[in-house]
């Protein structure tokens with residue numbers, strides 16, 4: 001226990017704890033978007049797209065990470081027009097991944113940069129979090145929250161059904177574009193900041209659990225954040241106590257939490273939903289007249 | 292609430308090489324109620340979706356209140372002008388609450404009153420995927436009535452009574468008949484045709500009046 005408290009006084013450990021907490025508040029929302037858009041493969045796609053960007057950056061001598069994120073943003077925007085087909089987005093992720101890796105290998109071979117060096121730039125570790133990483137994570141979290149809370153009604157309709165959204169005056173095209181760019185950049189940046197393994201634990205896993213618990217977009221987002229914060233806190237503490245790398249421990253903890261949500265029977269959701277309010281904003285029909 | 296005249300002129304829609312709608316001409320006067328019937332696969336849904344910009348026309352034009360729609364802003368206006376009850380009620384890839392759908396029509400108070408009239412009050416905080424087929428249809432209808440109250444000048448209802456019990460079919464026929472806006476309703480049910488001013492029939496993509 002003393003060892004544990006000693007660890008907590010280390011600046012690196014403190015920074016990674018703060019980083020995980022910020023990530024737990026922001027990234028689960030990205031995960032909910034990912035599940036809503038049915039693009040779980042986005043992480044693999046963005047990994048390779050970022051690598052392509054890094055390779056191009058190394059070739060032309062511009063900051064490789066910046067190029068990596070730019071490549072993610074462009075790729076996210078690029079797949080938006082495919083969204084009107086039912087399989088457009090999920091298919092596009094696979095396509096992106098193979099295209100990007102092929103292009104990246106070509107660029108690396110042309111530039112003569114060795115591939116391992118480029119890959120290393122892409123990889124992060126939560127224990128190596130720097131102050132600038134915390135700022136980037138914080139900024140990402142703010143952007144994701146603003147996007148969600150400002151447009152949550154429109155997003156709920158869009159993720160439910162694109163045509164109903166269109167017929168409800170939602171600017172489906174621009175909103176989808178914003179969503180895809182934010183998701184792509186957030187995933188790209190998180191891989192750099194936390195490592196690829198942790199990205200899943202921070203995004204997809206809480207969102208999958210929330211899908212089982214929440215009954216609306218809003219309640220899913222709240223559940224996802226709750227699961228994210230719980231999983232990260234427990235995982236981080238356990239990793240420190242056992243003196244093991246946080247990545248795998250966090251994934252196992254988050255995975256276990258997610259698995260537990262599958263044990264809840266469907267009908268039981270009503271009782272545990274934090275977003276559940278029977279009387280939302282004044283029912284115009286007096287109770288006595290209800291059938 | 293003013294009603295809008297609707298004109299279809301020479302409208303053709305294709306899915307690949309299959310012609311689903313084949314040179315349809317139809318004038319619907321402002322405030323007129325038209326029942327659209329015809330065999331399965333004759334092109335009714337495609338025609339209405341084309342008018343909402345949800346499927347492209349190959350040739351021809353559709354105006355509502357004399358206005359064509361080409362630009363994004365014009366389509367946005369078209370979708371405000373025309374309330375819509377889709378045939379294939381979205382199964383919901385993602386959860387949405389009944390109230391959220393009702394509110395999306397633009398007039399939450401009117402939509403909830405319509406929901407009460409259609410016997411689906413009190414379902415507001417349920418996710419749509421937990422409703423029965425008939426309940427879901429009633430909620431989509433209530434949403435469209437909310438859109439009419441919000442200023443839509445026409446209503447396209449694509450088989451709005453397909454999932455309803457007999458009482459519900461009569462109820463909805465009466466509700467639509469009382470609407471002061473232009474109505475095009477796809478229906479195979481006679482109570483609905485009787486409640487309309489005119490019946491138009493589609494066969495293999497072509498339209499004829501009966």
Ligand SMILES: Nc1ncnc2c1ncn2[C@@H]1O[C@H](COP(=O)(O)OP(=O)(O)OP(=O)(O)O)[C@@H](O)[C@H]1O
Nearest residue numbers: 306309311329330331332333334335336337338378
């Ligand atoms: N997405 C699609 N892709 C290819 N063909 C389609 C598609 N949707 C409809 N069709 C075809 O277009 C034709 C017209 O379909 P539509 O849905 O407009 O008919 P409908 O009159 O509404 O039929 P129903 O009474 O069964 O609703 C049919 O032959 C149908 O098979």
Ligand SMILES: [Mg+2]
Nearest residue numbers: 335336337378
């Ligand atoms: Mg149809």
